[in-house]
Amino acid sequence: MKPLNLLALLLFLGGLVWALTLSESTVREIQRGYYAVISPFLTKGSQLETHIRGFSDEVQTSKELTAKLAATHDELGRLRLVEERFQQLEAENSQLREALNFKKQSPFKAISAQVIRRQPSTWWRTVIIDRGEESGVRVQVPVLGDKGLVGKIDQPLKGMSTVILLTDEDCRVSAKVEGTPEVGILSGQRGQFDGSPLLRLRYLSKNAGVRPGMKVFTTGRGGLFPANVLLGTIESFETGTFDAEALVRPSVDFADLNTVFVLSGEVQP
Amino acid sequence: MIRYTFTIILLLLIANIAQQFIPILPELANARVLLIPLVFLCAAVTVNYSSMLLLAFLCGFLWDAQNTLGPHGGDATVYEHPVASLVFGYSIVLYALMGFLMQGIQPLFRQGKWHFSAMLSGVAVFLYLLAEFLLINFVRGDFVFPAATRYQILYSSVLTMIFSPLVFAILFKLAKLTGYTIRYDGLKKSRTRRFILHT
Numbered sequence: 131m132k133p134l135n136l137l138a139l140l141l142f143l144g145g146l147v148w149a150l151t152l153s154e155s156t157v158r159e160i161q162r163g164y165y166a167v168i169s170p171f172l173t174k175g176s177q178l179e180t181h182i183r184g185f186s187d188e189v190q191t192s193k194e195l196t197a198k199l200a201a202t203h204d205e206l207g208r209l210r211l212v213e214e215r216f217q218q219l220e221a222e223n224s225q226l227r228e229a230l231n232f233k234k235q236s237p238f239k240a241i242s243a244q245v246i247r248r249q250p251s252t253w254w255r256t257v258i259i260d261r262g263e264e265s266g267v268r269v270q271v272p273v274l275g276d277k278g279l280v281g282k283i284d285q286p287l288k289g290m291s292t293v294i295l296l297t298d299e300d301c302r303v304s305a306k307v308e309g310t311p312e313v314g315i316l317s318g319q320r321g322q323f324d325g326s327p328l329l330r331l332r333y334l335s336k337n338a339g340v341r342p343g344m345k346v347f348t349t350g351r352g353g354l355f356p357a358n359v360l361l362g363t364i365e366s367f368e369t370g371t372f373d374a375e376a377l378v379r380p381s382v383d384f385a386d387l388n389t390v391f392v393l394s395g396e397v398q399p
Numbered sequence: 400m401i402r403y404t405f406t407i408i409l410l411l412l413i414a415n416i417a418q419q420f421i422p423i424l425p426e427l428a429n430a431r432v433l434l435i436p437l438v439f440l441c442a443a444v445t446v447n448y449s450s451m452l453l454l455a456f457l458c459g460f461l462w463d464a465q466n467t468l469g470p471h472g473g474d475a476t477v478y479e480h481p482v483a484s485l486v487f488g489y490s491i492v493l494y495a496l497m498g499f500l501m502q503g504i505q506p507l508f509r510q511g512k513w514h515f516s517a518m519l520s521g522v523a524v525f526l527y528l529l530a531e532f533l534l535i536n537f538v539r540g541d542f543v544f545p546a547a548t549r550y551q552i553l554y555s556s557v558l559t560m561i562f563s564p565l566v567f568a569i570l571f572k573l574a575k576l577t578g579y580t581i582r583y584d585g586l587k588k589s590r591t592r593r594f595i596l597h598t
Contacts, residue, residue: 138453142456154469158469168415247419254466302478321548352474
């Protein structure tokens, strides 16, 4: 081997050892720097996509749009009623909690965000949203969709954040099955990259009375997700040697994820 | 040589930005064109050993900066079984291995048989993705290799390989602009042979 090549190899190995032994915080700093550089391009790309989508929307007939507008107005009216009712219930709940001397639960503030990049990596199920630290987004806070839990924040950055989806193997949620005392850990499955992947609910008891169609909610344990957020519906149930597990169809349509809500505030069990 | 390597670094940075705009193709098992590996593989066969290592380090570093996930967090008593993830820097090793593979057929490339390198770039992307997925299996346990993943790897490799002649054309242009000679031994030999035949 030529001396120059040997020197290059030694330098490469030195750099490799340095990279492999970086601390978690240093890696995060590197990632922040990286995303700070590419964020303008991501934003521009997202704007371009929005323009294209806007153009295709304009192509739709005005009749369709009028019908959609009317339906949206109806829905808005209904949601206003629901919100009013919700506020009444919240006030009543608060009064009752105070009366019972319960610890006051921190109210959650939901920040709406748009998905600007879908699945940027090959193997991880992640998306990038257009809200970052300046909007109050913090690491590992829950992200919700209109139909249930979407995932959690992996990395809040300046002007954007990466969200690890519920369908990823790395996003685990303490979950309970409605109508049963069963509690397990719900996570995505490796290698499932189609539009409607199933989740796996593990560590259930062998004689759990879990049936297809039952709903699965968060337990609120573990300090990551608030309680009673819908996760999905039981699709099938299998018993193993020591425990049992169920396959769960997520409540959120991950193939059509556009607007999400990031919760800010403390998660309390 | 230095100017050529510098322009390749610039090309890799441009490829990194362009990669952000390349969507996945749900119709093809969520495959996508992997532009950064492609530029690296094509460049690896045109440069010397030390430049290839430099490019491998840069590509692996950028790749991991984009894709490394953070820790799961949460209460360890509830989330008892942590899911292991790939550490920052593993891509540098994989890129270097792919680079060595491409350097192995450099003699053929220098003979003017660039199409071998183009095909090998597809093979190298396939091996890269396969190695990455097997590594995930290794660190997380429970070996799984579903058909969807096999197709994703296959389609991504083929899609990426299709664009390799274009990248080679850009690299030849860059070499010309920077005055770098990608040694074309094949052409030299044929000229020499012609010269011998004439005399």
